[in-house]
Amino acid sequence: MTAPARITHFIDGSPWGGQAERTSPVYNPATGEQTGELDLASGDLVGEAVAAAHTAFAEWGRTSLAKRVQVLFRFRELLNERKGEIAALITAEHGKVLSDAEGEVARGLEVVEFACGIPHLMKGGYSESASTGVDVYSIRQPLGVCAVISPFNFPAMVPLWFLPVAIATGNTVVLKPSEKDPSAAQAIVELWHEAGLPGGVLQLVHGDKEAVDALLTHPDVKAVSFVGSTPIAKYVYETGTAHGKRVQALGGAKNHMLVLPDADLDLAADAAINAGFGSAGERCMAISALVVVDSVADELVAKISERMASLRTGDGTRGTDMGPLVTAAHRDKVAGYIDAGEEAGATLVVDGRGGDVDADGEGFFVNPTLFDHVSSQMSIYTDEIFGPVLSVVRVATYDEGLDLINANPYGNGTAIFTNDGGAARRFQDEVQVGMVGINVPIPVPVSYYSFGGWKNSLFGDSHAHGTEGVHFFTRGKVVTSRWLDPSHGGINLGFPQNA
Structure with a gap:
């Protein structure tokens, strides 16, 4: 067994050279082996990173x-070239199949x-001669230092x-x-700098709640983007x-x-398997x-x-269908929900x-699990299990199913399977959920639309990426301009009026 590799921060364009007071283990969840030792940032170190970003802004x-876009294009090419390497890092630390x-x-x-x-996306509007000799136009400007706090389940995508x-x-x-699977983010930050991004523009700090709180309270951080569980998202928001920060917390x-009843049941069965058990x-x-x-x-x-009988669970590098859960503690939590569902009377x-x-080894595995006859009072229905547990709830009608969905406190994603266009159109109109399939x-929007839910699935007004993402990271400004003719003059203390 090799010694765990040190994983550290990336500040002002270089790996951090200090000595961490606290560290955290990183595991390969398919084997249970510790593969990394992660430096955890103190509040003071977060302050150093923010200061470097503030100076670079x-x-x-x-x-x-034009120059910003040149960096973006170079980063895009590097990411495309190295995507296989980053995927391997995700599998090694998160466990999802390759x-x-x-x-x-x-x-x-x-x-x-x-x-x-972005040049097109940042374009403002222009109105010539809104009033006599007066032009009005809008511009969008950056905020300053922004914090991004990302979750373990999508260490690269988020x-x-x-x-x-x-x-x-x-x-x-x-x-x-x-802190559970940091290496993919580390590799992405290094690619940004290889693409020519100035050193202070993007800082990487590893940490836990101490680092998060330091970012949330630092006066020079102007905006925070967060993805995670609802209790933590609410706390972050x-x-x-x-x-005083602008916050989007998913x-x-x-x-x-x-x-x-009119759905293609073979299609629906395949979809339930894919959406229920993908990424465990x-x-x-x-x-x-x-x-x-x-x-x-x-x-x-x-x-x-x-x-389900044909699904293979195991190490994500071996061509299996489903990998492990991210940690031993999470595996035990999911297994506990299966215990609870059985005790509550679900089939x-x-x-x-x-x-x-x-x-190989002792990985953090739970195989795909299916419950039937689940009621809305059972914990396997009410709680977000975040594991390979699919619960079947039976209803008598479309209306009963719709009411069940709309009564749920979450509103992230939903889907309907039917061959009735009228029912589908009614569902997309009536369901109280942010993303509909x-x-x-799995109705994850393409990049030029925005990702985000309703109700307790989103805190803040802006969704991720797309035009809402551009608006979140910029502030609008409207300019009213008049260039006076040299022959014009005079004083008028009256309130300006359009003419």
């Missing part, structure tokens, strides 16, 4: 759009490509939701990735806004998939509640159960506790 915020990790990087790359069009847009619009950034989810259920867009009209529930549950169709896995189980 003075120049980067005035850098031309094909899923590659898809994560590809979706992040789409946002980089979107940000390459930073890439925010960094390209924030940097392209002229801000400087301090990134704090998850309330703390950040209390300290929280948790309990995503429902409504299946109507550790997605904020995972389908965890399958809401089925009772007349087709038996048939659909049978089709899902049959497909355990497929038990994911135990079973064979294709991996019609015969699409």
Whole structure:
């Protein structure tokens, strides 16, 4: 067994050379082996990173759009060339299978490509002669130092939701990735600097709550982007806004998939498998509640159960279908929910506790699990499990299913499976959820639309990337301009009027 590698901060363009007072272990979840020792930032070190970003903003915020875009294009090419290396880092520290990790990087790359069009996205409006001799126009300007706090489940994609847009619009950034799987973010930061980004524009600090609180309260941090669980998202939003910051905090989810009797049940069964067990259920867009009209529930549950028998769980580098959970503690938590569901009286169709896995060592595995006859009072329904546990809730009608979804405190993503266009159109209008799929189980928007939910799945007014992302990282300014004719003069103390 090799000694764990040191993973440290990246400040002002260089790896940090100090000695950390606190560290945290990083594991390969497929084997249980510790592979890294992560330096955790103190509040003072976060302050150093913010100071470096604040100094760099003075120049980067005035850098031309043309020069900023040149860096974006070079970064895009480097990321595309090295995407396989970054995917391997994700698999090694998060555990998701390699094909899923590659898809994560590809979706992040789409946002980089979107940000390459920032000259067009930053264009303002212009009205000539709004009044006699008076022109009015609008401009958008960067905020300053922005903080990005990203989660463990998408260690590359989520930073890439925010960094390209924030940097392209002229801000400087301090990134704090998850301490569970930090190496993909580390590699991405190094690629930014290889692409020619000035050293102070992007800082990387590793840490826990101490680092987060330092970012939320630092007076030079102007905006915070966060993705994580709802309780922490609420804390980030309330703390950040209390300290005068602009905050977008994307929280948790309990995503429902409504299946109507006229749906293609083979398509619906495949979709339930893909959306329920992809990335071991550790997605904020995972389908965890399958809401089925009772007349087709038996048939659909049978089709899902049959497909689950062919799934292979194990090390994500071995061509398996599903990898481990991220930590031993999270594995135990998910297994506890399976215990609770069984005790509450739900029908355990497929038990994911135990079973064979294709991996060396003692990894953090829970196999795909299927419950039927789940009620809305059970914890396996009410809580975001964030694991490979799919719960089937039976309803009598479309209206009952819709009411169940709308009564849920989360509103991140949802889907309907039907061949009835009228029902689908009604659902997209009536469902109280931010992202909707019609015969699409994971409706993550493309980069030029914005990602975000409703209700307890989002704190703040702005969604991620797309035009809302551009607006979040900039402030609007309106200029009213008059260049006087040399022959014009005179004093008039009256209130200005349009004429």
